[in-house]
Amino acid sequence: MKAQIEAIRRRIEKAAADAGREPTSVRLVAVSKTVPADRVRAAIQNGITLLGENYIQEAREKIEALREFPVAWHFIGHLQSNKAKYAVRLFDLIHSVDSIKLARELDRQACKIGKIQDILIQVNTGKEASKSGVYVEEALTLVREAGQMNNIAIKGLMTLPPYFNAPDRVRPYFQALRELRDRIASGCLPGIAMDELSMGMTGDFEAAIQEGATLVRIGTALFGERA
Ligand SMILES: *Cc1c(COP(=O)(O)O)cnc(C)c1O
Numbered sequence: 001m002k003a004q005i006e007a008i009r010r011r012i013e014k015a016a017a018d019a020g021r022e023p024t025s026v027r028l029v030a031v032s033k034t035v036p037a038d039r040v041r042a043a044i045q046n047g048i049t050l051l052g053e054n055y056i057q058e059a060r061e062k063i064e065a066l067r068e069f070p071v072a073w074h075f076i077g078h079l080q081s082n083k084a085k086y087a088v089r090l091f092d093l094i095h096s097v098d099s100i101k102l103a104r105e106l107d108r109q110a111c112k113i114g115k116i117q118d119i120l121i122q123v124n125t126g127k128e129a130s131k132s133g134v135y136v137e138e139a140l141t142l143v144r145e146a147g148q149m150n151n152i153a154i155k156g157l158m159t160l161p162p163y164f165n166a167p168d169r170v171r172p173y174f175q176a177l178r179e180l181r182d183r184i185a186s187g188c189l190p191g192i193a194m195d196e197l198s199m200g201m202t203g204d205f206e207a208a209i210q211e212g213a214t215l216v217r218i219g220t221a222l223f224g225e226r227a
Helices: 002-018 037-045 056-065 081-090 100-112 136-147 167-186 205-210
Strands: 027-031 050-053 072-075 093-097 117-123 152-159 196-198 215-218
Touching (some): 037 050, 050 056, 056 072, 081 100, 100 117, 100 136, 117 136, 136 152, 136 167, 167 205, 196 215, 205 215
Parallel strands (some): 027 050, 050 072, 072 093, 117 152, 152 196
8 A cells, every 4th residue: 555655646746747847736636435444544544635535425434434534535426416415514625516506505505514615616528428527618607606605615627538548548638627727717706716627547647737637536546446
């Protein structure tokens, strides 16, 4: 575990340096879906501070089991509105907000517990039917509407691009997310930060970093193949 984490950290630092970026501008989200709590604990003990989970029920149990550790939990899976009330209690950042309905429900549930919930807007850059996320041309409307809600704070954008076993084929989707981010940021919408770009996974995180990723979501390279 220690060796994998160190190897990934080195690769992140190198990719950042190659792109002329500060290594600290890229944060590693260790994706722990399907990984049991004891292995996640080992990762934390080896320096992981940011965990990404995809399923509410599974995350709830793990977060409870590991609550002694001062780590942050991010939700990166598809979120149904009826699970929003759990999500706002469990997660520091929700990467996958993809509809006004979900944003409204998160806002309502966050208000109930006196929280400002940090979120990212998920963009389906490849327009794949199998994936969640708004299309690039719909993103600004969702950002504007959700940006007016009192109990959610938009921090940036996330994408899960089409799968290619070749980072250079994924790169245009990372570029599309960055360009969209720049376009939205240049609009200077009040109350909206466009600092975070959540993109890049085990197979393509170096290309994502070159294109501006600030959060890379890495599972397999840290924890091994999932069952
Ligand atoms: C599982 C998952 C990851 C991690 O993928 P790996 O290829 O195992 O690194 C990243 N992002 C999302 C949204 C995921 O569901």
